Amino acid sequence: MAKQKDIKTTPYEPFARAAARIVRVRTHELFAHAEGVLDTEDIERVHDMRVASRRLRAVLEIFSVCFPKAEYKSVLRDVKRLADALGERRDPDVHIAAMEDFAAQQTATNRPGIEALAADLRERQGRGNELLAAELERVAERDLHGRLLALSDAAEAATEGEEAAAVALAEAETEGAAAGPDAAHDGAPPADLVAAAQPDREDGA
Amino acid sequence: MKARPVKGLDPAGPLADDAERIVLVRLDELCSFMPRAADPEEVVALHDMRIAAKRLRYVLEVTGNLFGPYAVTAGKRTKELQDVLGEIHDCDVLVPRVEAVLDGLREEDVGAVAAGAQEPPHAEEYRGLEVLIVKTRARRKQLYARFLELWTELEREGFRARLEYAIAERPAVAA
Numbered sequence: 076m077a078k079q080k081d082i083k084t085t086p087y088e089p090f091a092r093a094a095a096r097i098v099r100v101r102t103h104e105l106f107a108h109a110e111g112v113l114d115t116e117d118i119e120r121v122h123d124m125r126v127a128s129r130r131l132r133a134v135l136e137i138f139s140v141c142f143p144k145a146e147y148k149s150v151l152r153d154v155k156r157l158a159d160a161l162g163e164r165r166d167p168d169v170h171i172a173a174m175e176d177f178a179a180q181q182t183a184t185n186r187p188g189i190e191a192l193a194a195d196l197r198e199r200q201g202r203g204n205e206l207l208a209a210e211l212e213r214v215a216e217r218d219l220h221g222r223l224l225a226l227s228d229a230a231e232a233a234t235e236g237e238e239a240a241a242v243a244l245a246e247a248e249t250e251g252a253a254a255g256p257d258a259a260h261d262g263a264p265p266a267d268l269v270a271a272a273q274p275d276r277e278d279g280a
Numbered sequence: 281m282k283a284r285p286v287k288g289l290d291p292a293g294p295l296a297d298d299a300e301r302i303v304l305v306r307l308d309e310l311c312s313f314m315p316r317a318a319d320p321e322e323v324v325a326l327h328d329m330r331i332a333a334k335r336l337r338y339v340l341e342v343t344g345n346l347f348g349p350y351a352v353t354a355g356k357r358t359k360e361l362q363d364v365l366g367e368i369h370d371c372d373v374l375v376p377r378v379e380a381v382l383d384g385l386r387e388e389d390v391g392a393v394a395a396g397a398q399e400p401p402h403a404e405e406y407r408g409l410e411v412l413i414v415k416t417r418a419r420r421k422q423l424y425a426r427f428l429e430l431w432t433e434l435e436r437e438g439f440r441a442r443l444e445y446a447i448a449e450r451p452a453v454a455a
Contacts, residue, residue: 086296133338141291188408
């Protein structure tokens with residue numbers, strides 16, 4: 076099974092910045108496994124891509140609050156569709172392998188029934204492969220890869236916006252303190268900095 | 281099974297604090313399936329518990345290094361639980377599938393015998409499929425016993441309390 080890449084994180088980095096980085100890595104892993112995935116002679120490729128799709132979906136859900144809502148829902152829906160198609164293709168592979176092992180341990184009397192089941196599974200495997208092929212085309216048409224990277228960029232940009240606003244606020248307060256206690260100051264930061272500090276995001280809480 | 285929403289997440293807040301909130305909710309979700317899943321007939325509860333274990337495992341895989349050392353161990357133990365529940369689920373999916381194939385063969389045979397066949401054409405295939413069902417159910421019993429054993433181990437080792445403690449820790453960050 077393909078091992079996931081370890082991603083370095085620190086406890087105090089902003090949640091959204093970690094989200095951006097982790098989603099980018101998991102996106103790259105998913106699409107790196109796409110090559111040759113329709114080859115029914117090599118069933119491990121489908122397995123690896125399926126595992127990658129699960130990991131990607133998991134991190135999208137963990138960090139959902141960091142992404143623009145509408146784009147996130149649309150991307151998540153497409154990742155789920157792809158994961159389902161990978162499952163439809165993968166499950167018969169697993170069952171066929173199990174049936175072949177099982178049949179090998181059976182007496183000749185028991186084998187005809189298992190072969191009937193294996194034939195049914197092979198048909199499902201073929202249908203699963205067609206479904207997966209159609210879904211991979213759809214993924215390319217809808218630029219799922221690009222949209223996933225755009226989600227990461229949006230999460231990162233929101234963090235940078237917050238940091239810039241926080242820096243600006245801190246500078247304004249420092250300037251206010253340097254101007255002295257007689258400066259006209261009601262304790263509130265300037266309105267334009269308040270506006271800059273309001274990120275354009277939906278709270279997942 | 282829809283995941284419970286996690287309140288109070290702040291995209292600008294520290295990663296470990298938000299991750300702690302998520303782990304607490306996912307851990308509670310997982311534990312909420314007992315004692316219902318202690319009944320082997322509770323197929324849906326066992327399936328949902330597997331999904332809950334998967335969610336907890338994935339969040340610990342990504343964030344376990346942010347917390348005290350037991351968090352990484354808890355991720356591995358959760359994976360063990362997920363794996364055994366996954367194998368139980370595979371049995372629960374396979375048996376109805378085999379029964380459906382058997383039903384299909386029987387229906388064909390009813391038609392064939394009604395049309396004049398002396399013997400059901402698929403008679404030789406029934407036995408292998410029945411043996412498969414018996415063996416799958418037997419395996420499911422063994423797996424279920426393993427699941428209960430594993431859950432008891434987790435309770436004895438204080439899995440929940442230790443993980444709750446670990447996620448409140450913040451190891452020193454290397455310079």
